[in-house]
Amino acid sequence: MIQLAYFTREDFTQLMNWIPTEEFMIQWAGTGFAFPLHIYQLEQYIKEANDAASNTFVYKAVHTETGRVIGHASLQLDRRNESARIGKVLIGDESMRGRGMGYHLIEAVAEIAFGIHRLHRLSLGVFNFNHAAIACYEKAGFQKEGLLRDARKFGGEYWSLWEMSLLEEEWKKRRGDGMR
Numbered sequence: 001m002i003q004l005a006y007f008t009r010e011d012f013t014q015l016m017n018w019i020p021t022e023e024f025m026i027q028w029a030g031t032g033f034a035f036p037l038h039i040y041q042l043e044q045y046i047k048e049a050n051d052a053a054s055n056t057f058v059y060k061a062v063h064t065e066t067g068r069v070i071g072h073a074s075l076q077l078d079r080r081n082e083s084a085r086i087g088k089v090l091i092g093d094e095s096m097r098g099r100g101m102g103y104h105l106i107e108a109v110a111e112i113a114f115g116i117h118r119l120h121r122l123s124l125g126v127f128n129f130n131h132a133a134i135a136c137y138e139k140a141g142f143q144k145e146g147l148l149r150d151a152r153k154f155g156g157e158y159w160s161l162w163e164m165s166l167l168e169e170e171w172k173k174r175r176g177d178g179m180r
Helices: 009-018 022-029 039-046 101-116 131-139 168-175
Strands: 002-006 056-063 069-078 083-091 121-127 143-154 157-167
Touching (some): 002 069, 002 101, 009 039, 009 069, 022 143, 056 101, 083 101, 101 121, 101 131, 101 168, 121 143, 131 143, 131 157, 157 168
Parallel strands (some): 083 121
Antiparallel strands (some): 002 056, 056 069, 069 083, 121 157, 143 157
């Protein structure tokens, strides 16, 4: 359903078009970018990403049936602690939302984290009002670890953030694999 490929300059315009407002951008990327999203910011984002020595991997999600790029995600490795953090998860193609593509995207990132990088822990953060994303992450095996209350401020409103994680043994159990 979803195949991940490295995010490149050729993908910049599409991603910028998927981020229509500052509020949406903060939900997608936290405070990692300034609105409006610009080519320079994206160049910095991928500058040291996507090679064997990198700790940052930035992906586009390709729908295998149509060949269309429909989403985006990043993976930030902490090699010393054998862990990583998923970030900037987005199904940007609105026609593909609500069809399980987010789940397949998370499964593909988890396969890279646990299967290729041989990590022990995978984490992410999601705003507590993003019920669809929370359900998606739970379906993929992530567990809530704690709520960071009023962690971000947008306008006059504070947003709380769930921290969630998936451990290697939980991932293997879901797949029916043995321990490493």
